[in-house]
Amino acid sequence: xxxxxxxxxxxxxxxxxxxxxxPLGVAxxxxxxxxxxxxxxxxxxxxxxxxxxxASSTTPLVAPAAISTGSAxxxxxxxxxxxxxxxxxxxxxxxxxxxxxLYSELKEFAASTGTDNIMAAHAAGYTDAQLxxxxxxxxxxxx
Amino acid sequence: xLRRDFLGMVAVGALGAVTLPAWLHLAEPEPAHAESLVxxxxxxxxxxxxxxxxxxGMAGTAAAKYLRLWxxxxxxxxxxxxxxxxxxxxxxxxxLVGERTLSSLDYxxxxxxxxxxxxxxxxxVAAVDPAARRVTLANGSxxxxxxxxxxxxxxxxALPGHYDVALTPHAWQAGPQTAQLAAQLAAIPSGSDVVITxxxxxxxxxxxxxxxxxxxxxxxxxxxxxxxxxxxxxxxxILVEQANFTDAFAGRNASGYTVTYRHDVxxxxxxxxxxxxxxxxxxxxxxxxxxxxxxxxVLNPIPPMQAPAILRNAGLCATNSANGMQYAPVQPxxxxxxxxxxxxxxxxxxxxxxxxxxSSAVPAEWYPGYPGVxxxxxxxxxKAGHIGNQEGKTAASxxxxxxxxxxxxxAETDLVLNSACYTxxxxxxxxxxxxxxxxxxxxEYDAATKKMYATQxxxxxxxxxxxxxxxxxxxxxxxxxxxxxx
Ligand SMILES: Cc1cc2nc3c(=O)[nH]c(=O)nc-3n(C[C@H](O)[C@H](O)[C@H](O)COP(=O)(O)OP(=O)(O)OC[C@H]3O[C@@H](n4cnc5c(N)ncnc54)[C@H](O)[C@@H]3O)c2cc1C
Numbered sequence: 174x175x176x177x178x179x180x181x182x183x184x185x186x187x188x189x190x191x192x193x194x195x196p197l198g199v200a201x202x203x204x205x206x207x208x209x210x211x212x213x214x215x216x217x218x219x220x221x222x223x224x225x226x227x228a229s230s231t232t233p234l235v236a237p238a239a240i241s242t243g244s245a246x247x248x249x250x251x252x253x254x255x256x257x258x259x260x261x262x263x264x265x266x267x268x269x270x271x272x273x274x275l276y277s278e279l280k281e282f283a284a285s286t287g288t289d290n291i292m293a294a295h296a297a298g299y300t301d302a303q304l305x306x307x308x309x310x311x312x313x314x315x316x
Numbered sequence: 317x318l319r320r321d322f323l324g325m326v327a328v329g330a331l332g333a334v335t336l337p338a339w340l341h342l343a344e345p346e347p348a349h350a351e352s353l354v355x356x357x358x359x360x361x362x363x364x365x366x367x368x369x370x371x372x373g374m375a376g377t378a379a380a381k382y383l384r385l386w387x388x389x390x391x392x393x394x395x396x397x398x399x400x401x402x403x404x405x406x407x408x409x410x411x412l413v414g415e416r417t418l419s420s421l422d423y424x425x426x427x428x429x430x431x432x433x434x435x436x437x438x439x440x441v442a443a444v445d446p447a448a449r450r451v452t453l454a455n456g457s458x459x460x461x462x463x464x465x466x467x468x469x470x471x472x473x474a475l476p477g478h479y480d481v482a483l484t485p486h487a488w489q490a491g492p493q494t495a496q497l498a499a500q501l502a503a504i505p506s507g508s509d510v511v512i513t514x515x516x517x518x519x520x521x522x523x524x525x526x527x528x529x530x531x532x533x534x535x536x537x538x539x540x541x542x543x544x545x546x547x548x549x550x551x552x553x554i555l556v557e558q559a560n561f562t563d564a565f566a567g568r569n570a571s572g573y574t575v576t577y578r579h580d581v582x583x584x585x586x587x588x589x590x591x592x593x594x595x596x597x598x599x600x601x602x603x604x605x606x607x608x609x610x611x612x613x614v615l616n617p618i619p620p621m622q623a624p625a626i627l628r629n630a631g632l633c634a635t636n637s638a639n640g641m642q643y644a645p646v647q648p649x650x651x652x653x654x655x656x657x658x659x660x661x662x663x664x665x666x667x668x669x670x671x672x673x674x675s676s677a678v679p680a681e682w683y684p685g686y687p688g689v690x691x692x693x694x695x696x697x698x699k700a701g702h703i704g705n706q707e708g709k710t711a712a713s714x715x716x717x718x719x720x721x722x723x724x725x726x727a728e729t730d731l732v733l734n735s736a737c738y739t740x741x742x743x744x745x746x747x748x749x750x751x752x753x754x755x756x757x758x759x760e761y762d763a764a765t766k767k768m769y770a771t772q773x774x775x776x777x778x779x780x781x782x783x784x785x786x787x788x789x790x791x792x793x794x795x796x797x798x799x800x801x802x
Binding site for chain 2: 244246248253255262264286289291298306
């Protein structure tokens with residue numbers, strides 16, 4: 174009758190810091206992600222010297238026709254309020270990332286129930302199949 | 317995947333630091349750069365089809381934009397909006413306490429027109445004919461479409477006694493009333509109190525009244541230290557984020573303000589001229605107390621609210637048993653009116669008529685077994701802007717698929733709606749952040765019951781009010797507004 178959800182218990186893992194945090198070269202990579210963004214994002218410069226990293230001339234995001242209908246597009250559009258239309262920026266650009274990477278990030282968030290993190294709260298609300306569909310869809314945006 | 321790591325690092329660094337990273341100063345609404353927006357795909361397959369959207373708020377504007385993005389250049393989309401530009405309710409409490417200007421909450425329809433090719437008509441819809449999918453404007457002009465999307469938000473009702481909104485603005489629809497209430501607060505005599513009243517749920521933005529109480533009490537603490545804030549809630553308890561608001565009201569917040577919170581409030585007379593309220597309330601032991609003509613320096617009644625008359629008069633609404641107000645029942649997969657043809661015919665009476673945003677009533681429940689389901693919280697999809705935007709996308713997707721003759725649509729049941737609210741707990745701005753919390757809920761469609769369910773463990777709230785949440789709030793606000801208007 175009701176939704177059947179088979180959720181894994183939170184993985185026994187310390188989440189004091191995120192595993193893929195990259196302390197080196199963050200400034201450069203932030204600048205890079207700003208330059209890639211197709212809509213204006215709240216881009217940043219770690220040095221604090223320049224006030225804004227402008228999105229330069231970029232290829233606008235266009236979703237591929239092949240999967241432009243169906244539930245995956247609509248599911249993924251839940252991300253756009255925080256990550257920009259088609260995942261183009263906001264908190265972080267997610268468009269065009271590899272599906273594997275996106276999926277594993279989402280799973281990590283979904284499993285981190287104890288953390289005080291809004292993305293963990295969001296990810297935990299989706300089934301595994303939905304997270305896979307979202308990752309697969311976002312991976313193809315702009316490709 | 318670096319932004320999130322970056323946010324985390326900055327937050328850790330900012331805790332002990334006096335100066336803030338430069339990017340925190342940037343989280344203000346930015347004009348969109350047209351050349352970098354997503355283009356409407358050149359696709360004439362829906363040529364000759366037209367969708368009419370009524371109301372250019374959070375839900376209707378998102379619907380119009382995504383109808384074009386997903387329907388392509390062939391689909392004609394007309395948005396009818398009564399005001400020349402939109403004033404965001406979200407963040408409007410910060411205008412009341414002088415942390416933002418009203419004009420910083422102003423959003424135009426320029427990008428919608430020039431980039432997305434939506435025809436924007438400025439006018440007020442006076443009547444809706446759902447059977448003909450036709451609307452008539454106050455000036456007599458008529459628009460009809462292959463689908464009608466109705467997103468006119470809410471209409472505000474009255475309160476018992478001598479209530480006059482012109483004297484005691486609710487400011488629950490941001491705009492002139494927000495400026496009026498801000499001016500009243502700025503002029504409040506030292507030592508006189510602020511009284512805010514909260515209507516029975518469902519109302520717009522579940523954490524909103526508690527948020528307003530927090531930031532105004534914070535302002536009073538700094539500017540009128542001998543004044544108190546009373547929050548008179550018609551509901552039996554704080555409805556959302558109980559832990560965070562209970563903490564804040566009790567003085568466990570960054571500035572040490574307190575709020576006198578009263579629940580189960582029944583108002584018998586609200587006098588806008590005398591600025592008094594006569595009411596009963598229950599204390600935590602359940603005992604009832606009567607208060608006669610409590611006097612306020614600033615009285616801010618938030619009245620009950622329901623779908624506007626254009627929807628009620630069209631026969632699209634039903635009465636909500638919890639608060640006696642009317643909203644338009646919809647079926648969640650498409651947001652089409654769910655009113656049946658007749659008592660014996662369950663087929664939709666008004667196919668192709670979609671109601672989104674605060675006007676609609678989405679059938680919803682908490683996930684079974686959610687702790688406190690019976691006692692706490694509002695069953696149902698909240699009336700809020702973040703999820704209203706998603707309702708716009710949901711209707712847009714369904715309309716485009718139907719107009720394209722997508723035969724897989726009928727079998728589609730994989731729908732999720734996400735809600736997110738950030739709540740300032742202490743005042744602040746982009747340069748000097750205050751503290752904030754957040755509230756998130758994910759709802760999933762259940763095909764068996766045809767309802768949305770808050771999924772397991774939802775809703776979830778921030779553990780506490782932090783400056784990091786405050787800074788994230790500004791990024792979120794900028795982004796949700798740009799996903800809607802740019
Ligand atoms: C103080 C406050 C804080 C809030 N904070 C949050 C938050 O943190 N997160 C969140 O998600 N939500 C928040 N909200 C709620 C959010 O603002 C609303 O839920 C949202 O705006 C609803 O969107 P809507 O499109 O249904 O209505 P609206 O945004 O009100 O838009 C309706 C539009 O329809 C137009 N209209 C109405 N009638 C007609 C007519 N007859 N003809 C033509 N046009 C018409 C109106 O002019 C208006 O532009 C907050 C609200 C308040 C008051």
